[in-house]
Amino acid sequence: MARSMLIISRQSPWSGPGAREALDIALAGGAFELPIGLLFLDDGVLQLAPGQQAAALQQKDLTANLKALSLFGVDELYACARSLAERGMAGSGLTPTVQTLDAQGLAELINRYDQVITL
Numbered sequence: 098m099a100r101s102m103l104i105i106s107r108q109s110p111w112s113g114p115g116a117r118e119a120l121d122i123a124l125a126g127g128a129f130e131l132p133i134g135l136l137f138l139d140d141g142v143l144q145l146a147p148g149q150q151a152a153a154l155q156q157k158d159l160t161a162n163l164k165a166l167s168l169f170g171v172d173e174l175y176a177c178a179r180s181l182a183e184r185g186m187a188g189s190g191l192t193p194t195v196q197t198l199d200a201q202g203l204a205e206l207i208n209r210y211d212q213v214i215t216l
Contacts, residue, residue, distance in 0.1 A: 101132035103210035106141035110159050115216040116144055120162040122214065127169030134173035134210060135166065136203070137195065142180045145191040163193050175206060 104123050108115035119135070126133040137145055144159055166174065174195040181187070181197060198206060207213055 100211040101134070101209070102126055102212045102214065103134040103136060103207060105136045105138050105213065105215040106144065107139045107215060109140040109143040112140065116141065116159060117162070119214075119216040120159060120166075122216075123171050124162065124165060124169050127166070127171040130170060132173075133171045134175065134206070135171060136198075136206065137174075137176040137180070138203075139177070139180050140184075142176050142184060142186060145176060145193070145195060146186060147190060147192045160192065166193065177203060 104119050104126075106116055106119035108119075110116045119141075123133050123135045144163065166172070174193060176191065176195040176197050178197040178199050181191075
């Protein structure tokens with residue numbers, strides 16, 4: 098039986114390799130049909146902001162990776178409601194659509210998975 102894995106992405110899309118690495122791990126796990134969840138926390142929620150202009154920073158756009166998650170069976174996507182509020186981001190209109198969780202929901206989510214990776 099495959100062990101479930103929660104990946105917590107805490108970095109903004111352009112602050113370093115962490116955001117891309119979290120998505121790569123999620124996509125690889127999905128390709129091997131592992132039960133994967135992806136949680137966007139702290140600055141990681143900035144990855145969900147629509148209309149990002151990666152080219153202006155001479156970076157690769159992560160939007161394609163985010164859209165590919167569902168193709169690889171990674172449908173359990175979550176975001177911290179507090180992190181979204183602190184950054185002035187509404188819970189709706191995010192790309193892709195995620196389930197927002199409060200502090201209690203975050204604790205329950207983390208306890209549900211066998212392994213947790215934070216990037």
